Amino acid sequence: MEPMIHIQLSVxxxxxxxxVPARQTLVDxxxxxxxxxxxxxxxxxxxxxxxxxxxxxDIVRGCLVLAAQADGAQVETxxxxxxxxxxxxxxxxFHTRNALQCGYCTPGILLTAQELLATNPAPTRTEIRKFxxxxxxxxxxxxxxxxxxxxxxxxxxxxxxx
Numbered sequence: 001m002e003p004m005i006h007i008q009l010s011v012x013x014x015x016x017x018x019x020v021p022a023r024q025t026l027v028d029x030x031x032x033x034x035x036x037x038x039x040x041x042x043x044x045x046x047x048x049x050x051x052x053x054x055x056x057x058d059i060v061r062g063c064l065v066l067a068a069q070a071d072g073a074q075v076e077t078x079x080x081x082x083x084x085x086x087x088x089x090x091x092x093x094f095h096t097r098n099a100l101q102c103g104y105c106t107p108g109i110l111l112t113a114q115e116l117l118a119t120n121p122a123p124t125r126t127e128i129r130k131f132x133x134x135x136x137x138x139x140x141x142x143x144x145x146x147x148x149x150x151x152x153x154x155x156x157x158x159x160x161x162x
Contacts, residue, residue: 007071011036012080020067027051027062030077038078038107049135052108053077059115078107087114089152099148101139109135113149123153
């Protein structure tokens with residue numbers, strides 16, 4: 001029987017105290033322990049970005065972090081970011097620009113795009129592509145995703161989108 005570890009953390013602003021298996025990943029804990037299913041399980045190697053969450057303000061791959069490592073931390077999932085409205089313009093523009101298709105990668109890409117725009121409010125198309133390089137999308141070809149992020153960056157700066 002796998003040992004259990006007691007952890008305390010904040011998930012989307014709510015305090016959580018729970019016992020978790022010692023080797024359970026953060027994304028598995030969020031999905032199966034808390035039923036926050038917006039973060040997906042893809043490659044389980046940290047390569048695809050489907051499991052992206054925010055840990056103490058930084059985006060991380062939830063499949064590479066153990067739930068026990070999040071003890072004492074603040075975790076934000078796509079559900080939390082969506083609920084607080086901070087992604088509203090990105091979500092609307094992804095929809096308008098058809099920057100999503102199956103939606104499997106979208107939560108991770110939205111959190112990554114949010115991080116990019118928070119650190120670089122005027123990214124070039126090359127910078128957008130580079131920042132998204134850890135997020136795989138098998139449906140869109142990325143053009144519409146880059147268009148959407150660029151459009152939001154321009155809009156947030158008060159400029160007119162082309």
